[in-house]
Amino acid sequence: MKYFLYFFISIFTLFGLTRCKTQKAITKAIAPRDSTKNAQITTASDSVIQINFAKEILQKNTINYNSFSAKIKLDIEDGEGKKPDLVANVKMIKDSVVWISITAPLLLNTEVFRVFITKDSVTLIDKKERTIHYRSIEYLQELTNIPFDLKTIQDLIVGNPIFLNTEKMAIKTTEKFLIIATLTNEFKNLVTISLADNLIQHSKLDDLNILQNRTADFSYDNYAINNGVPFSTIRQIFVTEKNKLDVRMNFKQYEFNKELSILYSVPKNYKKK
Template sequence: MKNLVSIFFTAFVIISTYSCRTTKQINKAIAPKDSTVNIVTNTSAADSLKVIHETMDRFHSHYINYKTFNAKIKAEYEDNKGKQPDISAVVRIIKDSAIWVSLSATIFNVEVYRMLITKDSVILMNTRDKEVQYRSIDYLQEVTKIAFDYKTIQDLLIGNPIFMDTVVVAYRKTESHILIATAGDIFKHLLTLSADNNLLLHSKLDDVDVTRNRTADITYDNYENKNGVDFSTYREITVSEKNKLDIRLNYKQYEFNKELSVSLKVPKNYKRM
């Protein structure tokens, strides 16, 4: 059970991922039946820029603005040793303030870890062994081996796009999908959107540092629209560097903008690690 924390953050925070290399490689990602559609390769042309700008505007219109978020999530995962015990997570977020997480082993329905994450700190309670750790936010980077900030964690849990401060380098539209390739200082990114409403369906990020060989592949599915919010209730994540990890996240319940309070009271008998 000591791997629960690492696995949780691998599932929600590892954002290193898969390819977004050139227009030629984007073409290979499309099924042959879509091979006759138009390809925009000259992003300096006025018409191409207009198409890309309008597409990105529609895409960003799905960005979820909220004050609070509360969810119950079932996480299934499989690593190089095979399928591992399922995890149940309760997540509460007060936007730009705090993320509260409770992790339980589904098979026993017993809480084993509780966390409180703020912009600059992490408190981790091992409720089974009665231990507590106080760490800086850098601790999450140590666990996941990925550079990120508090906002990235929020967006990943909510389902908002991540690592979008990049330049669009290629665009392609098929009958059913739109593919957008971007490039940034840390990651190259390939986004797959639905052609009809520009919802995010697939996110592939590739570490610019090729020596790391870190890849992940994130799929967003089972969208629901409640009160005008498009929310992906099912996500699949495949992460690999030296080892491969497959994760499936099923949001069983979720609410936005309900009254929430988050705190983490550490009992006096807990041992500080």
């Protein structure tokens, strides 16, 4: 169960958010900290053209697919130090299911656990402890106080930015970057896009409750083109509050829109939890 929490739940658990709605949060999100003097700030009311341009770029950066499979090397580090390397074999059918098998190279590539996620439920099979954990999506939402769902998890894996609201946007431009700030009920999201290739370089999620001081940074690197789709093959997720979590994802193999066979079977004699 521990590694599943590291890869998914820990990321979301560090965001126990309060709800707030204010355009000031967007303005603050794009306030220059280390930007150049030539940076230009606009809001939706200032420039409809720039807002529409930003929406177009975000749309082009959204990966549309029917199915997805990948082999991902995971490097995980928290406040206690680096964890053993893991390899995740992932199969996904959009809006339907996520299937993940985690193996540990240090244990001769032994399967550590298997995860099966649908719109309604999460099933974790812990091969080491010989246990099965059944949880509803609603239970995990209440546990983490985060409105994540199957779509959010699939977007996180495939590389689409999460928690975006294109109806509440503000723009800042520099010579090299387009910076888009969006606001949801739970998050401020600051997305940095390179103007050289119009690809997402970075996404920063901030807790709307400044007392919580919780942040998640998503970095996207080493883009490859697969059937015309730009795909970031190296990513880093860094979450910080009182505890820190650093997850590096190196996609060794990946395929879109191939016919997938996803089998769901429960081993006998495993203890239910």
